[in-house]
Amino acid sequence: MIRLVLFDIDGTLIASGGAGVRAFAAAAEHAFALPGATRQMTFAGRTDVSLVRELFLSQGIEPSAQNITLFLTTYLHWLERYLHELPGRVLPGVSEALATIRALPEPPVISLLTGNVRRGAELKLRRYGLWEEFVLGAFADDHEDRNQIAAIAHQRGAEHLGRPLAGSEILVIGDTPHDITCARHIGAPCLAVATGGFTVDQLRAHDPAWAVENLHQIDLPTVCRG
Numbered sequence: 001m002i003r004l005v006l007f008d009i010d011g012t013l014i015a016s017g018g019a020g021v022r023a024f025a026a027a028a029e030h031a032f033a034l035p036g037a038t039r040q041m042t043f044a045g046r047t048d049v050s051l052v053r054e055l056f057l058s059q060g061i062e063p064s065a066q067n068i069t070l071f072l073t074t075y076l077h078w079l080e081r082y083l084h085e086l087p088g089r090v091l092p093g094v095s096e097a098l099a100t101i102r103a104l105p106e107p108p109v110i111s112l113l114t115g116n117v118r119r120g121a122e123l124k125l126r127r128y129g130l131w132e133e134f135v136l137g138a139f140a141d142d143h144e145d146r147n148q149i150a151a152i153a154h155q156r157g158a159e160h161l162g163r164p165l166a167g168s169e170i171l172v173i174g175d176t177p178h179d180i181t182c183a184r185h186i187g188a189p190c191l192a193v194a195t196g197g198f199t200v201d202q203l204r205a206h207d208p209a210w211a212v213e214n215l216h217q218i219d220l221p222t223v224c225r226g
């Protein structure tokens with residue numbers, strides 16, 4: 001039986017209308033005078049800190065803690081602004097899925113597993129009224145590597161429940177091959193949703209337990225019974 005559900009954010013819960021990518025570009029431009037420097041980067045499924053490090057390495061900037069903090073502080077400033085300016089949305093089936101999980105006889109803990117830094121995750125989910133849905137989370141502040149973020153989410157879930165958790169008791173829901181890989185890292189099944197940048201067939205090639213168009217297409221009570 002699933003006791004912990006770990007949701008990715010971008011492309012899984014919400015589409016930010018490009019606010020995240022735009023804010024990242026604005027931080028590069030305004031804090032480091034690098035206009036256009038992020039154009040060639042791929043963002044889906046990546047962690048914020050690994051993206052900053054990749055940008056710094058490609059531009060010959062020292063990836064010091066101070067520079068990373070300056071970048072992320074500037075990013076968060078622009079993120080808040082773009083989230084309100086750009087037309088994002090909650091993705092299909094998300095509200096119903098959260099309500100279904102909450103209504104289960106023994107509801108699992110609903111949690112986040114994301115490559116966003118915590119404050120970025122909060123800004124994005126508050127914008128769409130979803131932040132309060134999540135009891136726990138593991139973020140890019142916790143680790144730069146998504147597989148390690150998954151391990152931290154697993155550990156926090158176990159601490160919250162007060163007992164060890166098997167991977168088979170955890171469900172990871174995400175929209176990219178990175179989500180499928182990090183689920184495998186903790187021995188958890190992955191429900192892949194094609195609401196981000198990948199199709200069902202592309203996701204299926206990475207062998208998730210389920211791959212669906214959106215969260216309307218899956219019977220979560222059955223999945224959570226294990």
Ligand SMILES: [Mg+2]
Nearest residue numbers: 008010011175
């Ligand atoms: Mg995603």
